[in-house]
Amino acid sequence: MNKSKIKLLYICFIAGLFVSGQVGAQVPYDRIVNATEEPENWLTYNGDYMSQRYSRLDQITPDNVTNLELKWILQNQVFGAWQSNPIIVDGVMYVTERPNSVMAVDASTGRVFWKFRHTPSENARVCCGANNRGVAVLDDRVFMGTLDARLIALDRINGQPLWNAEVADVNLAYSVTMAPLVVKDKIIVGVGGGEYGIRGYVAAFDAETGEQAWKTYTIPGPGEPGHDSWEGDDWEHGGASVWITGSFDPELNLTYWGVGNPGPDWNAGQRPGDNLFSDSVIALDADTGELEWYFQFTPNDGYDYDSVQVPVLADMVWRGEPKKVMMWANRNGYFYVLDRVTGLFLEGKPFVTVNWSSGLDENGRPIPTPQPEGMPTYPGNQGGTNWYPPSYSPRTGLFYFSAWENYATIYRAEESEYVPGQAFLGGGFSVLAPSPDAPTIGIGRTNPINNWTDEVGYASLKAMDPQTGEAVWSYNQYDVSDSGMLTTATDLLFTGGREGYFHAIDARSGDLIWNVNLGGQIVMAPVTYMVDGIQYVSVISGNGLSTFALRD
Amino acid sequence: MKSLKEIRFFGWMVGIVWLLFPLHGVSQEMGDHQYTTEAIQAGLRVYSRECALCHGPRGDLVSGINLRLGQFRNAQSDDDIRTVVLDGAAEGQMPAFNFNAEELNGVIAYIRAGFDPEGVAIRIGDPIRGQALFEGKGECVNCHRVNGIGPRTAPDLSEIGAIRSPASLQRNLLDPGAAILPINRPVRIVTRNEETIIGRRLNEDTYTVQLIDSQERLRSLKKSDLVNYEISMQPSKTPTTLNSDEVADVVGYLLTLRGLR
Numbered sequence: 001m002n003k004s005k006i007k008l009l010y011i012c013f014i015a016g017l018f019v020s021g022q023v024g025a026q027v028p029y030d031r032i033v034n035a036t037e038e039p040e041n042w043l044t045y046n047g048d049y050m051s052q053r054y055s056r057l058d059q060i061t062p063d064n065v066t067n068l069e070l071k072w073i074l075q076n077q078v079f080g081a082w083q084s085n086p087i088i089v090d091g092v093m094y095v096t097e098r099p100n101s102v103m104a105v106d107a108s109t110g111r112v113f114w115k116f117r118h119t120p121s122e123n124a125r126v127c128c129g130a131n132n133r134g135v136a137v138l139d140d141r142v143f144m145g146t147l148d149a150r151l152i153a154l155d156r157i158n159g160q161p162l163w164n165a166e167v168a169d170v171n172l173a174y175s176v177t178m179a180p181l182v183v184k185d186k187i188i189v190g191v192g193g194g195e196y197g198i199r200g201y202v203a204a205f206d207a208e209t210g211e212q213a214w215k216t217y218t219i220p221g222p223g224e225p226g227h228d229s230w231e232g233d234d235w236e237h238g239g240a241s242v243w244i245t246g247s248f249d250p251e252l253n254l255t256y257w258g259v260g261n262p263g264p265d266w267n268a269g270q271r272p273g274d275n276l277f278s279d280s281v282i283a284l285d286a287d288t289g290e291l292e293w294y295f296q297f298t299p300n301d302g303y304d305y306d307s308v309q310v311p312v313l314a315d316m317v318w319r320g321e322p323k324k325v326m327m328w329a330n331r332n333g334y335f336y337v338l339d340r341v342t343g344l345f346l347e348g349k350p351f352v353t354v355n356w357s358s359g360l361d362e363n364g365r366p367i368p369t370p371q372p373e374g375m376p377t378y379p380g381n382q383g384g385t386n387w388y389p390p391s392y393s394p395r396t397g398l399f400y401f402s403a404w405e406n407y408a409t410i411y412r413a414e415e416s417e418y419v420p421g422q423a424f425l426g427g428g429f430s431v432l433a434p435s436p437d438a439p440t441i442g443i444g445r446t447n448p449i450n451n452w453t454d455e456v457g458y459a460s461l462k463a464m465d466p467q468t469g470e471a472v473w474s475y476n477q478y479d480v481s482d483s484g485m486l487t488t489a490t491d492l493l494f495t496g497g498r499e500g501y502f503h504a505i506d507a508r509s510g511d512l513i514w515n516v517n518l519g520g521q522i523v524m525a526p527v528t529y530m531v532d533g534i535q536y537v538s539v540i541s542g543n544g545l546s547t548f549a550l551r552d
Numbered sequence: 553m554k555s556l557k558e559i560r561f562f563g564w565m566v567g568i569v570w571l572l573f574p575l576h577g578v579s580q581e582m583g584d585h586q587y588t589t590e591a592i593q594a595g596l597r598v599y600s601r602e603c604a605l606c607h608g609p610r611g612d613l614v615s616g617i618n619l620r621l622g623q624f625r626n627a628q629s630d631d632d633i634r635t636v637v638l639d640g641a642a643e644g645q646m647p648a649f650n651f652n653a654e655e656l657n658g659v660i661a662y663i664r665a666g667f668d669p670e671g672v673a674i675r676i677g678d679p680i681r682g683q684a685l686f687e688g689k690g691e692c693v694n695c696h697r698v699n700g701i702g703p704r705t706a707p708d709l710s711e712i713g714a715i716r717s718p719a720s721l722q723r724n725l726l727d728p729g730a731a732i733l734p735i736n737r738p739v740r741i742v743t744r745n746e747e748t749i750i751g752r753r754l755n756e757d758t759y760t761v762q763l764i765d766s767q768e769r770l771r772s773l774k775k776s777d778l779v780n781y782e783i784s785m786q787p788s789k790t791p792t793t794l795n796s797d798e799v800a801d802v803v804g805y806l807l808t809l810r811g812l813r
Contacts, residue, residue, distance in 0.1 A: 079645065412600075437720045437731070440608070442608055478757050
C-alpha cells in the first residue's frame, strides 16, 4: 500500500466519522442544560431540567395524528412492569430492562446495537418490583443506578462498563430504581428502601471517576435543623427514600427532589413528630448538596403518601407577578404551587376526594382529620397520584397528570420493630371494595379482565390551571392509570393507562383525537424525538416498546 | 363516556374490610385443624410485615396466585410452601425469606386458615341433600351451570368450592346484594340500532364492554355505539327462601364443586 492510498484511507476514515458520525457525538453539559433547543433528542429523564416533558417538535399535529402508524416494536425479554424512560441521543435510544440491563437501540428501526447486563446482588431487596426507570447520559457515557444500590457508568458507544460505585449498603435494603440526574460534571441519585427502615439520602458522584462528591441525608442528624421533628432513634431508620429523578434550576443552582414516606409506613404513632424531611420537597445546592429549603406536604404521614412526584418547574406570570414556580400534584391528594426560589407555599387544593385532612392552612400545612379505625381513608394507599411523570405545557399553561378517583384504603397500624434489612411497615392496609370477596387494585395490572371495576377506583387525567389550582378539564379511564404525560408544541397530549390504550388528546380541550390499543399496561410516560426529519413517539406498553410516526 | 357515567347508579352498599368480616378458610372448615389459633395470629403479623406488600392484604395480587383460597402456581403441600418461602421462586420475583421456624409455621397457618385470624364457623350441611336442593327447591339451576349442565347466564359454579370460602357462599345465598362481585352486576344496554341487550358483564374498559347476553352470546360493544348503559346494583337473584338447615346443605354441596383442578 503506497502513501497516497494510506492518506486516502485516513481521509475516508475522518470523513466517515463526520458522515455516520452522529452516533459518536458528545453530549456535554451545555447540550443538556439547553435540551429544549434540540427537541429531536430526549436528553434527560424528564426531557429537560424543568421536567416539563414538553417537546417543541411540531410535525405531528391534531390534524394528522390519526395518520400515526406503528414503525417498530422492541420486545422486553423479562417479566414485570416496564417502567423505563428512554433517552434519545442523535438517533440512538438508551433504554433499560429489568432488573438492570441497558440497551442501545437504533431509534428509527428498533434494532439493538448492544446490551449491557448487570446482575444485582441476591441480597437486593425492593418493595415493589425489580424496577428501573432509565439512564442518564453525559459526554460519551451512560449511567444507571441498580437494585443493589450501585451506580454504573458505561461507554455510550460500545456498552462497556467504566466504573461501578457503591451508592449505599445493599444489605440494609437500599436500592436505586430512578434514572440518575446529570448536573454539570456530577451524577446525582437518590436511594430507595422506604419500606425497609433506611435513612434516605441524595448523593452526587463524579462522572469521570465515580467518586462520591457529596451526600445529603433526607433525615437530619443530631444538631441539624429539623432533627427535633423525630424522637429517640427513630430518625436512624425513618425511611424518607428518594426514588424519582429530580429537577434542576441552573439559574438558582438548585436541584429539587421529592422525598418518600417515613417508616414504619402505617404506624405514625410509633414515630411522633413531623418526621422531616419525609414527604417533602427539598432544594439542594447542585455543587455541595447543601439544603437550601424544604417544604413538607404530609407531616407525620401514616398513609404512605410518598412525595416522590417529579418537581415540575416553570417560569410564569402567576396571578399578575412573574414567578419561578414549582407545580406538584401530590400523592396525598392535594395539588400545590410553590415558589421554588424560597420554597414558600403559594396555592394548594385537593384534586380528588380527601378525608385524611380537611384542608391546608395559610402555610400549606394540612389540617389532619384521621379516620376512625376500620373506616376508609381517601385517597388510598397508592395515592391520588404517584410517581408517574406529569407534563406542563408552556403553550396551554396547564399541568397534566394521572389521578386516581374514588379510591380508598382502610389502614391498620401496629407496632413494629426495626430489624436491619427487613421490611419495616407498621401494619397493613386493604383497598376499599364493594363486597368482601371483590378483587381490588394492586401495584400494576396483571389481569386482562378488569374484574375489580371502576367501583374500586378509576383514572382521571387532569389538566390543572396553576393560576387557580383547579382542573380545567379531566379525561376519565375505566381502570386506574400509572401513565405519565407528554405534551408537544402542537398542543397534543400523549398518555396511556393500565388498559393499554395509547391516547392522543387535545391538550386544550381534553377531547380524544386518536387512540390505539397496545394491549399491555402503560406505566411510564411517552417520549418524542426526531431522526432524519421524522418525528417519532415512543411508548412502552406491557412488554413492548412501540414507536409511531406519520404514515410515509 | 361522561354522559354514560351519569346514568349509572353509584353508591356504596357497604364498605367492607376483610378484618371486619372475617372469611372462613376452606381448609379449616374441612376439618384440617393442624395449626393453633396462636400460630394463625402470629402468621397474620408476619404476613402483614413481609408478604402483604406484594401479595396484597387478601393474597390475590400476584398473577395466578390466591393465597387466601389456597391457589398457588406450583406449591401444593405445606412443605412446598415452606420451600418457596425459604428459597424464593419465579426467578427472584418471589424473594427468599429468612424466617425462623415459628414465623414460617405462622405464615403457613395463616394462609391455610384462609386469612381468618378468628375463625367464625359456617355450618356445612350434607352435600347430597344440598345437590337436591340446588337442582330442585332452591331453583339455582334456573340460572347457574354446573359441570356442563344448566344455563350460562349466571356465573358457572363448577369450581366455586375451590375459589370461594364457606362464608362467602353462605353470604351469596342469604344476601346476594351484598355479596355480588361488581363485575357480575346485571347490565341493560340499548344500542344505536335500538337493540336492547340484557346480560352479565365479563369485562369492561374505557371504550368497550364485553358481556354474555341473555341468549348466551358473547358480545363486545363499543360504548360510543350505545345510547343507554345501565348497571344494576342489585343482582338478578333475591335472597334465598331456603331455611338455615337447607342453606347449610347447599353450602356443603357447593364446597364439593372443585372443577377439574
